[in-house]
Amino acid sequence: MGVIVSDLKKSFGDNVVLNGFSHNFTDKKVTAIMGQSGSGKTTLLAIMMGLLPPDSGTVQCPAPISAVFQENRLCENLTASANIRLVTGKKYDRHEITAELLRIGLSNCENKAVSQLSGGMKRRVALLRALLAESEVLFLDEPFKGLDLDTKNLVMEYCKEMTKGKTVIFVTHDQRECEFFSDEVIEMNMFG
Amino acid sequence: MKKRVISLLCVFFWLVVWQAGAMALNQRILLVTPVDAAVKLIELIPSADFWKSVMFSAGRILSGFALGLTVGTGLAVFSGRYVFLRKLLSPFISVLKAVPVASFTILALIWVSSKNLSVLVTFLICVPIVYINMLEGIDSLDPKLKEMSTVFGIPPMRRFVGIYLSQLLPYFRSAAGLAIGLCWKSGAAAEVIGIPDGSIGEKLYQAKIYLETADLFAWTAVIIFVSWLCEKAFMSVIKLLVKRVEKM
Numbered sequence: 001m002g003v004i005v006s007d008l009k010k011s012f013g014d015n016v017v018l019n020g021f022s023h024n025f026t027d028k029k030v031t032a033i034m035g036q037s038g039s040g041k042t043t044l045l046a047i048m049m050g051l052l053p054p055d056s057g058t059v060q061c062p063a064p065i066s067a068v069f070q071e072n073r074l075c076e077n078l079t080a081s082a083n084i085r086l087v088t089g090k091k092y093d094r095h096e097i098t099a100e101l102l103r104i105g106l107s108n109c110e111n112k113a114v115s116q117l118s119g120g121m122k123r124r125v126a127l128l129r130a131l132l133a134e135s136e137v138l139f140l141d142e143p144f145k146g147l148d149l150d151t152k153n154l155v156m157e158y159c160k161e162m163t164k165g166k167t168v169i170f171v172t173h174d175q176r177e178c179e180f181f182s183d184e185v186i187e188m189n190m191f192g
Numbered sequence: 193m194k195k196r197v198i199s200l201l202c203v204f205f206w207l208v209v210w211q212a213g214a215m216a217l218n219q220r221i222l223l224v225t226p227v228d229a230a231v232k233l234i235e236l237i238p239s240a241d242f243w244k245s246v247m248f249s250a251g252r253i254l255s256g257f258a259l260g261l262t263v264g265t266g267l268a269v270f271s272g273r274y275v276f277l278r279k280l281l282s283p284f285i286s287v288l289k290a291v292p293v294a295s296f297t298i299l300a301l302i303w304v305s306s307k308n309l310s311v312l313v314t315f316l317i318c319v320p321i322v323y324i325n326m327l328e329g330i331d332s333l334d335p336k337l338k339e340m341s342t343v344f345g346i347p348p349m350r351r352f353v354g355i356y357l358s359q360l361l362p363y364f365r366s367a368a369g370l371a372i373g374l375c376w377k378s379g380a381a382a383e384v385i386g387i388p389d390g391s392i393g394e395k396l397y398q399a400k401i402y403l404e405t406a407d408l409f410a411w412t413a414v415i416i417f418v419s420w421l422c423e424k425a426f427m428s429v430i431k432l433l434v435k436r437v438e439k440m
Contacts, residue, residue, distance in 0.1 A: 073340040082440035086354040
């Protein structure tokens with residue numbers, strides 16, 4: 001089952017962010033959500049993830065879910081490896097996580113506290129955490145933000161491979177990311 | 193290695209200054225030489241009475257410290273959760289912070305026997321330090337990590353260790369490091385005022401009464417050393433815990 005969103009409405013005071021948004025996000029496909037800033041993409045994702053209650057409307061979403069948030073939301077005192085194990089539990093051992101970190105260009109950082117990593121490295125740890133977590137649906141909010149071109153290419157390839165057979169809903173502003181990664185695209189205008 | 197040599201040389205320099213000062217003054221009641229203090233300490237160490245006094249004071253001061261850590265942390269957790277409690281405790285903590293050790297001690301002598309005086313005094317010294325540090329840590333907890341853990345469905349125990357404990361341990365470490373030294377200082381001061389039998393404080397008091405300055409220096413050295421040892425041992429345990437949590 002994909003993610004079914006029906007007639008979502010959400011306002012913050014007088015500011016209407018979503019005004020009756022509906023969409024069936026296809027099962028096991030990557031759907032990109034594009035749209036200008038302030039069009040409600042992140043709010044839509046927060047509602048779909050259950051972090052924000054809608055004013056009205058419904059969301060049907062299979063569990064479990066995982067996510068890359070707009071911010072990295074990593075535990076800064078923990079190592080990169082520990083941040084991943086925090087969500088995966090014993091599903092992967094240290095060596096397996098180290099191997100996966102290497103595949104996205106993160107060598108010798110598994111035992112470093114996240115606070116010591118650069119912005120791009122943190123983003124990759126946040127992405128790997130989401131990809132390795134047990135999930136039916138992945139919500140990715142600008143997952144390749146802050147990565148240089150070569151790293152972005154490497155990580156997008158990896159991401160495409162790792163999300164095969166999963167329902168992915170991903171927010172981006174980048175047309176190239178969208179073309180490379182997504183099976184379908186929806187454009188959000190102001191008020192959804 | 194080089195740093196250690198420099199540190200040792202600095203210590204040696206001050207010992208030489210002390211020795212020269214004491215020799216120039218030539219008044220053993222006012223100032224003994226470091227050699228005299230060391231000789232006295234060597235005389236004290238083999239005696240059973242010495243170890244009884246150390247154990248007596250250490251047991252009580254560390255009990256007060258442990259109790260202060262527990263209560264300070266507990267109060268901070270509940271104050272972080274309930275604004276009313278935080279406001280209610282605010283004047284009480286401010287008073288605890290400001291009241292001099294001597295006032296605590298004299299008041300405490302009315303409430304408890306002099307034997308357990310240092311437990312109460314060190315507890316009262318420790319609570320505000322731990323409370324203030326832990327509350328600062330709790331206030332700085334990132335609420336977005338709570339959302340993250342909800343989305344990923346992280347189990348409660350793993351959530352507690354990975355998210356809360358990992359963020360609060362640095363605050364706990366600095367609070368405990370600061371508190372343990374102060375507990376020894378205030379505990380010894382309380383014992384000097386209350387003079388419980390068989391305590392280090394009693395030995396310091398006797399040194400004052402009989403003008404045994406060498407004893408005073410020797411017992412002071414003992415307090416400094418035991419306090420340092422307790423701090424190192426406790427901090428090592430916390431460090432291990434931090435490393436363990438960091439790597440999960």
